Amino acid sequence: MSTSNLSAVDGTDRLCVSERAQSVPSRVLHLRQLPADVSEQEVLTLALPFGQVNKLITLKAKNQAFIEMGSEEAAVTLMNYYTSATPTIRNQPIYIQFSTHRELKTDNLNNQAALQTINATEMHSGNMTTGVDGRGPARGQSPVLRIIxxxxxxxxxxxxxxxxxSKFGSVLKIITFTRNSQFQALLQFSDPLHAQHAKAALDGQNIYNGCCTLRIDFSKLSALNVKYNNDKxxxxxxxxxxxxxLEPAAFGVALPPYGAAAFTPTFHQHTALSMGAVPGSLVSPQRMSLQMAPPPVHCVLLVSNLNPESISPHCLFILFGVYGDVQRVKILFNKKENALVQMTDATQAQLxxxxxxxxxxxxxxxxxxxxxxPVVQLPRGGAGQEEQALTRDFSGSALHRFKKPGSKxxxxxxxxxxxxHLSNIPSSVSEEVLKDLFSSSGFTVKAFKFFLKDRKMALMxxxxxxxxIEALISLHDHQLDHNQHLxxxxSKSTI
Structure with missing residues (x-):
C-alpha cells in the first residue's frame, strides 16, 4: 500500500513517518527497519497474537509500517512483550515504538475489509491464542511445531x-520423519511467540504452487533432543x-528413509501476497503461495546399495517405470551395486x-x-560385451506408462x-489362476479380491x-493369453 492511499491523519496533514521516539502509550504502533520487500502478512504476524488489528499502513519505500491495534491495552501488552523479546522478520530485528498518532485514517476500504476478515478468522480458528486474561500470547505455549x-x-x-x-524467528532444531505414509517434521523456535507467528502465517499454505501443503500444529514437546546433524x-x-x-533409532521417532538430501530449491525473495487483493483472499484455504522455485532440472538418478547378483537394467526399468517413463539405465561396470536411471523429466525423477x-x-x-x-551415456563402440549389456536404452519401449497425455x-x-493393483485381466482368467501365477513365482498370497464393477481389475x-516390489518387477507385462498382458x-488400498 502506498502513501497515495492515505488520508490526513488529523484531517489536514499527511502521515509523518519521521516521528520522535514515544513512551506515551497509544494503540498506534510505529515499526521501523523492516525488510525492503516485507509483505503485509509478515507485519501482521507480529501483532495478531496480541489482539485485533484495526488498520495497517506500510511505507515500503521507507521500510516502515503503522499498525492500529483494537485497543490501547493490546498495544501496551505487545510493547511489554517485545521489550524482552526482540521482534524479528526473516531474522532481521524490527524496532517498534508507540506512535504520536492516536489513530490511523485510510481511504483504502478493501484493506480494512480484508483486515476484518483476518481478525475474525484468526479468532475463530484459534490462531490468535491468548492467555488466561485474554491480553497476550498464551503462557507456556510450546516453541515446537509439528508440521505435516x-x-x-x-x-x-x-x-x-x-x-x-526462519522468516518468523530463530529456528534452533529440526527433525524430519515419515509416519503413516506422511512426511512430517518437528521444528523448534527460540521463542514460543515465533512459533505462534509461523503457525498463523504458514498453516494451510503451499511450498510450491499447487502442492506440498503445510499443516501445522503445536507439539506437546517443549524441546527437541537432536543427536546428529545430517539430512534427517x-x-x-x-x-x-x-x-x-541415519539409523531410525537415532532420533527416538520412526524415521523411514526419505530421499530429499540432494534437493535444495531456491527461494523467491517475495510472496504473492498483496493486501490490495480481493478482501478475504488472505484467509482462503490456501492463503498465499510461498512461491519457491521449481526443482532444478535433474532427470538422472543415482541408485546405490543394489544387490549386484540380482540387479539388471530391465529390473530397474520396470520398478522406476511406476513413477515415470525411464529412458536409459546404466549399471556401473566397476561398481555394480550402483546404477544410473534417466527419467523423462525432473518431476518424474523427484517422484x-x-x-x-x-x-x-x-x-x-x-x-x-x-x-x-545430466544424461546417461550409452557405451562407446569399443566397449566390451558385458559393459554394453549393463546399459540399456528404453526410450522406444512400449511399456511406458505415462507417454499418453491424460492417462489414468x-x-x-x-x-x-x-x-x-492388477489390471488388464482377461475374463477367462480366474482368481485361482492369478494366485497360482504369483505363488509359483515364489510369492506368498495373503488375500485377493476382484473389483466388483470391473472384473478386469483386482487387488492382491x-x-x-x-x-x-519383486512381484511387480517379475510379473508386470506377463502374458495371460495370446493378446493380453498383465x-x-x-495400490493405496488394503483388502
Whole structure:
C-alpha cells in the first residue's frame, strides 16, 4: 500500500513517518527497519497474537509500517512483550515504538475489509491464542511445531524448512520423519511467540504452487533432543554434532528413509501476497503461495546399495517405470551395486526418488539420490560385451506408462505397498489362476479380491512390501493369453 492511499491523519496533514521516539502509550504502533520487500502478512504476524488489528499502513519505500491495534491495552501488552523479546522478520530485528498518532485514517476500504476478515478468522480458528486474561500470547505455549506436508509432489528438505520458518524467528532444531505414509517434521523456535507467528502465517499454505501443503500444529514437546546433524535432523546451535548413520533409532521417532538430501530449491525473495487483493483472499484455504522455485532440472538418478547378483537394467526399468517413463539405465561396470536411471523429466525423477529411496530390493535397502550427470551415456563402440549389456536404452519401449497425455496412470501413483493393483485381466482368467501365477513365482498370497464393477481389475495382497516390489518387477507385462498382458502397480488400498 502506498502513501497515495492515505488520508490526513488529523484531517489536514499527511502521515509523518519521521516521528520522535514515544513512551506515551497509544494503540498506534510505529515499526521501523523492516525488510525492503516485507509483505503485509509478515507485519501482521507480529501483532495478531496480541489482539485485533484495526488498520495497517506500510511505507515500503521507507521500510516502515503503522499498525492500529483494537485497543490501547493490546498495544501496551505487545510493547511489554517485545521489550524482552526482540521482534524479528526473516531474522532481521524490527524496532517498534508507540506512535504520536492516536489513530490511523485510510481511504483504502478493501484493506480494512480484508483486515476484518483476518481478525475474525484468526479468532475463530484459534490462531490468535491468548492467555488466561485474554491480553497476550498464551503462557507456556510450546516453541515446537509439528508440521505435516500433504500432497507431497516434491521432496522437502531440512534446508527448505529452515529457509521458510526462519522468516518468523530463530529456528534452533529440526527433525524430519515419515509416519503413516506422511512426511512430517518437528521444528523448534527460540521463542514460543515465533512459533505462534509461523503457525498463523504458514498453516494451510503451499511450498510450491499447487502442492506440498503445510499443516501445522503445536507439539506437546517443549524441546527437541537432536543427536546428529545430517539430512534427517539438525541442531543449528551445535555444529559439533556427528553425522551418525541415519539409523531410525537415532532420533527416538520412526524415521523411514526419505530421499530429499540432494534437493535444495531456491527461494523467491517475495510472496504473492498483496493486501490490495480481493478482501478475504488472505484467509482462503490456501492463503498465499510461498512461491519457491521449481526443482532444478535433474532427470538422472543415482541408485546405490543394489544387490549386484540380482540387479539388471530391465529390473530397474520396470520398478522406476511406476513413477515415470525411464529412458536409459546404466549399471556401473566397476561398481555394480550402483546404477544410473534417466527419467523423462525432473518431476518424474523427484517422484521416483521420494517413493523408492529406502525401499528394500533383493534383500538390500537401496538409496536413491539425484545424480550430477545430466544424461546417461550409452557405451562407446569399443566397449566390451558385458559393459554394453549393463546399459540399456528404453526410450522406444512400449511399456511406458505415462507417454499418453491424460492417462489414468497419472492419478494412480502410490508408494510401494504390500497390496498390488492388477489390471488388464482377461475374463477367462480366474482368481485361482492369478494366485497360482504369483505363488509359483515364489510369492506368498495373503488375500485377493476382484473389483466388483470391473472384473478386469483386482487387488492382491502379498506378505510384505519387499515381496510386492519383486512381484511387480517379475510379473508386470506377463502374458495371460495370446493378446493380453498383465499390468501391475502399487495400490493405496488394503483388502
Amino acid at each position: 506436508v500433504e500432497n507431497l509432489f516434491y521432496p522437502v528438505t531440512l534446508e527448505v524448512l529452515q529457509q521458510i520458518f 535432523s539438525r541442531d543449528f546451535t551445535r555444529a559439533d554434532l556427528p553425522t551418525g548413520e 521416483a526418488m521420494s517413493h523408492l529411496n529406502g525401499q528394500r530390493l533383493h534383500g538390500n535397502v537401496i538409496r536413491v539420490t539425484l545424480s550430477k550427470h 496412470n497419472f492419478n494412480n501413483i502410490f508408494p510401494p505397498s504390500a497390496t498390488l 495382497q502379498l506378505a510384505s512390501v519387499e515381496e510386492a 499390468r501391475v502397480s502399487f
